[in-house]
Amino acid sequence: MKKAELVFVPVPFAGHIVSILEFAKLLVDRDDRISVTVLIMKLPVLEHSVVNNHIHLLSASVSGRIRFVHLPQLNPQLASTSPSNSKALSPTHVICSFIDDQKPLVRDAVKQLTQSVSIRLAGFVFDMLCTSMVDVADELGVPSYVFFTASAAFLGLMLHLQALHDNQGVDVTELVDSDAELVVPSFVNSVPGRVLPSVVGDKQGGGSTAFLRCVRGFKGMKGILVNTFMELESHAINSFVDGTSPPIYPVGPMLNLKHREHLNHDNTNKDIMNWLDDQPPSSVVFLCFGSNGFFPLDQVKEIAQGLECSRHRFLWSLRQPPPKGEIAMPSDYVDFEEALPQGFLDRTIGIGKVIGWAPQLDILAHPSIGGFLWYGVPIATWPLYSEQQLNAFQMVKELGLAIEIKLDYNTGDGHLVSAKEIENGIRSLMKNDSEVRRRVNEMKEKSTNALIDGGSSHTCLGHLIEDMITNIA
Numbered sequence: 001m002k003k004a005e006l007v008f009v010p011v012p013f014a015g016h017i018v019s020i021l022e023f024a025k026l027l028v029d030r031d032d033r034i035s036v037t038v039l040i041m042k043l044p045v046l047e048h049s050v051v052n053n054h055i056h057l058l059s060a061s062v063s064g065r066i067r068f069v070h071l072p073q074l075n076p077q078l079a080s081t082s083p084s085n086s087k088a089l090s091p092t093h094v095i096c097s098f099i100d101d102q103k104p105l106v107r108d109a110v111k112q113l114t115q116s117v118s119i120r121l122a123g124f125v126f127d128m129l130c131t132s133m134v135d136v137a138d139e140l141g142v143p144s145y146v147f148f149t150a151s152a153a154f155l156g157l158m159l160h161l162q163a164l165h166d167n168q169g170v171d172v173t174e175l176v177d178s179d180a181e182l183v184v185p186s187f188v189n190s191v192p193g194r195v196l197p198s199v200v201g202d203k204q205g206g207g208s209t210a211f212l213r214c215v216r217g218f219k220g221m222k223g224i225l226v227n228t229f230m231e232l233e234s235h236a237i238n239s240f241v242d243g244t245s246p247p248i249y250p251v252g253p254m255l256n257l258k259h260r261e262h263l264n265h266d267n268t269n270k271d272i273m274n275w276l277d278d279q280p281p282s283s284v285v286f287l288c289f290g291s292n293g294f295f296p297l298d299q300v301k302e303i304a305q306g307l308e309c310s311r312h313r314f315l316w317s318l319r320q321p322p323p324k325g326e327i328a329m330p331s332d333y334v335d336f337e338e339a340l341p342q343g344f345l346d347r348t349i350g351i352g353k354v355i356g357w358a359p360q361l362d363i364l365a366h367p368s369i370g371g372f373l374w375y376g377v378p379i380a381t382w383p384l385y386s387e388q389q390l391n392a393f394q395m396v397k398e399l400g401l402a403i404e405i406k407l408d409y410n411t412g413d414g415h416l417v418s419a420k421e422i423e424n425g426i427r428s429l430m431k432n433d434s435e436v437r438r439r440v441n442e443m444k445e446k447s448t449n450a451l452i453d454g455g456s457s458h459t460c461l462g463h464l465i466e467d468m469i470t471n472i473a
Contacts, residue, residue, distance in 0.1 A: 004122035004472055007110055008038045010147075011095070011127045018361060019149045019227050020127060021066075022254040028065045031465050035119070036066045039109055041102050042073050043095075069113070071105045074098075092199045093206035096214065099130050107136050122471045123222070131217025143222040143471050152228045152236035152250065153394050154387050155218075156186020159245055161200060162215040173208050176201025186236040189397050195389040218245065223464065227252035229450035229457045232399070232443060249464045251457050253447050269359045272315070276363070279313055282370035285426055288317040288358050294330040296321070297339055299416055304344050306422025312430050313351045315369075317358035332356030370430055400439050403428045 006027070010020040024036045114121065123143045126133055128150070137144040148155050160182070164170040175182065178193035199207040218224060228250045230237055240248045276284065287303070289295075295303065300318065307314050318339065319330035333339055336354050345354065363369060395402035405417065405425035428434065450457040 002033055002469055002472060003120060004034050004469055005119040006034060006036050006123055006125055006468065007113075007121065007142075008036055008125045008147075009106060009127060009130050009133060010038065010040075011099070011129045012041055012043050016127055016129070016149050019254045020125070020147050023125075023147060023225070023227075023251065024066050026251070026254070026461065027465070030461060033469065034065075034122075034465065037113060038066065038068050039106055040068055040070045041099075041105075042071060043098065069109050071102065071109060074101055074105070091207075092202070093210045095129060096132065096210040100132055103133060103136055106133060107139070110136070110140060120472045122468045125225070126221075129214060131214050131221070134217055134220045138220075144220065145223045145225055145468075146218060146221045148224055148226045150227070150387055151391065151394060152226050152233045152240075152248065153184075153186045153398065154390055155224065155226060155248075156236055156239055157182075157184050157191065157196075157390065158211075158215045159218065160184045160186070162212055163244075165212055166216075172212075173201045173203045185239040185242075187394070187398060188235055191390070191393065195393040197387045197390060221246045223247045223249055223467065225249045225251050225464065227254050229253060229447060229455075230460075231446040231450060231456060235398075247467075249460050251461050251464065253450075253457075269362060272353070272355055272359070272363065273366070275353050276315070276366045276368045279368040281367050282432075283313050284368045284370055285310075285312050285314045285430065286317075286358075286363055286369050287314060288360050288363075289319075294319045294321040300339050301341050302416055302419045303422055304341050305419035306426065307352065308344065308348060309419065309423045310426040310430075311351075312426055314348075314353070315358075315363065316352065316354045317356065317360075318354050319356065399443075401436060401443060403434075403436055 010017045027034050121142045124137045125145045125147050128148045134144045161172045165172050175193045176196045180193035181190040184191050199211050202208050223246050320333045396404045449455050
């Protein structure tokens with residue numbers, strides 16, 4: 001029986017690494033021929049505890065067929081982007097430069113792996129931000145795949161923008177925040193310029209250049225593995241039939257509920273899970289805005305007032321902004337009362353809980369969660385950064401799986417979402433007889449069926465595995 005080794009190279013952001021590690025576990029659980037080595041980069045601005053905790057829990061459940069290699073810390077003198085000039089650049093540019101600097105470390109780690117262990121490399125699986133590392137794979141003569149953590153529709157938009165720029169000479173930076181309506185093959189509706197990711201319009205900080213370079217890297221891959229499923233995004237997935245991109249493999253969603261149950265009992269999150277255990281089913285609104293999500297204090301107070309007036313149970317992940325001018329992750333407040341209205345915590349005892357960093361997937365899998373302010377639960381959209389504006393547009397307008405609070409919110413424009421808007425959004429979200437709730441429940445069942453034997457993603461994963469195995473023929 002042929003044995004195949006895959007090398008995974010994720011970006012160590014919680015939202016990326018959790019999904020790609022779940023995919024690694026899905027592969028090795030599905031086929032005994034496959035083993036995975038995951039290379040973990042040390043990103044200077046990242047809080048490592050979240051990533052390391054997930055790695056520890058996952059490694060305890062996979063009996064050695066997923067191994068982790070922690071790359072050494074990059075020598076600051078060899079970095080192409082130093083702390084002194086990184087403040088003038090976009091976070092995307094800084095991240096992409098950091099990834100470029102990691103290439104020698106990845107190359108050395110893989111060479112050492114192949115020399116010390118009797119393995120047959122079947123391919124690399126790169127994070128969607130690591131496409132420039134295809135050079136390393138090409139040098140070693142090994143095929144590359146990219147794991148795309150966002151939607152198939154967003155993948156289609158990225159490829160469309162790159163084609164507009166490279167083939168038609170369009171300055172895509174001018175489309176962002178404009179009145180333009182883009183006809184994009186992966187979307188049913190035209191896409192407003194106001195929901196395009198801000199990085200596309202970042203000419204001065206280098207974000208747009210880094211974005212386009214990243215997308216070009218997709219073209220050199222043997223396949224693009226997307227964390228989605230056919231029943232959810234049939235239009236988007238079918239839009240890739242023109243042959244201008246590598247094969248698309250919808251292999252999601254990455255929701256391993258057995259693993260979730262294991263994580264729920266981790267001591268770090270026990271207080272949160274115990275509180276959720278005490279709440280009625282589908283009764284709690286979960287407010288979480290991603291690993292990099294935060295608000296100014298005046299907006300925090302509007303959210304608090306809207307929550308209190310809605311009279312619904314809530315779990316709120318409230319993060320403190322990083323220091324101004326620094327590229328850093330939000331942190332937890334030492335004292336929530338310094339950010340919240342006076343008396344808020346006392347008035348909401350029994351119906352609400354404010355927390356710092358949240359184990360998002362664990363919480364969303366809990367039966368008490370009835371709504372998610374922002375898979376498996378109704379969503380109210382309030383996008384903050386990255387591609388969240390576009391995701392919100394897709395969830396509300398394309399898929400009918402979300403309630404709109406704001407589609408084009410921008411923390412930098414000084415606009416406040418009022419407490420009344422937030423209250424109304426939460427009330428709409430939590431209606432038991434809403435069309436959104438019906439649609440979400442229907443899609444939740446379809447997502448589960450996609451992963452079981454004979455399901456669309458299960459079948460697609462089988463085709464992908466066979467393709468990977470042929471790499472070592």
